[in-house]
Amino acid sequence: MDFNKNEALREVLVEANATNSAGASDRFQKVVGVCHLLVSLGVILSMDYFLKRAFVAAAIKFPSALFGMFCIFSVLLILDCFAPPMAIKAMAFFEPATMFIQRWLPLFYVPAMVVLPLAVKDIPAASGAKIVFIIVGGWLASCCVAGYTALTVRNIVKTEMIPAEPMEKPPPFSTFEIASWSVIFLVFFIIAYFFPIALGTTARTSLPFLLAATVLGYMIGSRLPSSVKSLLHPIVCCALSADLAAMAFGYVSRIGLDAVLGDYLTKVPSNPGAGDILMGFLGSVIISFAFSMFKQKRLVKRHAAEIFTSVILSCIFSLYSTAFVGRIVGLEPALTVSILPRCITVALALSIVSLFEGANSSLTAAAVVLTGLIGANFVQALLDKLRLNDPIARGIATASSAHGLGTAALSAKEPEALPFCAIAYALNGIFGSLLCSVPVVRRSLTLIAGQVLM
Structure with missing residues (x-):
């Protein structure tokens, strides 16, 4: 009997020790995970900080974060060609940072929406109605241009689809x-x-x-x-x-x-507000796009003709049609310029309007969000009406006309369109930023909008 009691006691002690060891191991892993997140996120933040300072010092009028994104994407492609294990390790190292940014992504471009009451209080009601008209009509037209361009090229090249790389989703808030x-x-x-x-x-x-x-x-x-x-x-x-x-x-x-x-939102570095803290992450958000694009590199390469042709044409159409219609309906030039990047994700749209004098960044954020909300609610019905049934055309049309919000809405119901949404979503903003960084293009857009150049 005593032997049995001792044996039972020994088993309990062994089990308790194993539980304590497992608990200690879990705590250690959590600490390591937090440190990994801080280091990887710190590298991205540091890169954004030093690139900003370098571009300001050199008086370069080009989004520094976009340059950083291209650099990282290029390095990953080079590593993938000559040292694939290094590319895999680099992606694994930055994964905690990219997941953190993905989880909090919308939060970083909300500040411009928060201060919208200050930005629009002096805008006449008639001008507000014109802005809404341009946004709604522009979304419809951009969706048609992107969708039909993608479908036309798709019918020409006839490339078979391949499965996309799985995209991990961040955990919900508890x-x-x-x-x-x-x-x-x-x-x-x-x-x-x-x-x-x-x-x-x-x-x-x-x-x-x-x-x-x-x-x-x-x-x-x-x-x-x-x-x-x-x-x-x-x-x-x-x-x-x-x-x-x-x-x-x-x-x-x-x-x-x-x-x-x-x-x-003070925009004063020595006395930042809550919005300034959040918007300080925008450059890091743009830089992190490089990892998402690299993950889908096979898809980009296989369907490059459909993706690049439709995104480029749609982006050019969106920018110039907005400037032209704004001039036709008599919208104030400064307001027209502010809503030019209505179909581009906020993080990059704010970088674009910073290149134009007199632009209202809060109005830009509102125009982008309104465009996205319209797309999120109506894009699927519109694509059905237009008989755009190909998932590539549907994904590209959605992202090119309604960026991230439209992408989220469509991908929840049509997961096969998600990778094309994600690629077009990033490329649309990238090409728009590149296009508006060209002085001749900026001058032509401002002239069409009716703004007098000094």
């Missing part, structure tokens, strides 16, 4: 994360109201609670049902959350909404 950020928001809102001196003045006072409100809005928006997301996209939910927090603080502190929003 209830614990939402609860934690809710507590952070409430704590810093109270501190900012009762003890503003403790946090400093102006933008620093409202930075923590406005940053928490923005993050919280994005988390809640991403957890909404799909049927609700089609109308209230996480980007919109995120911007509304920050605006409501700013409105509440402006009311209780009696300093007004405009003052709080002015502190949200």
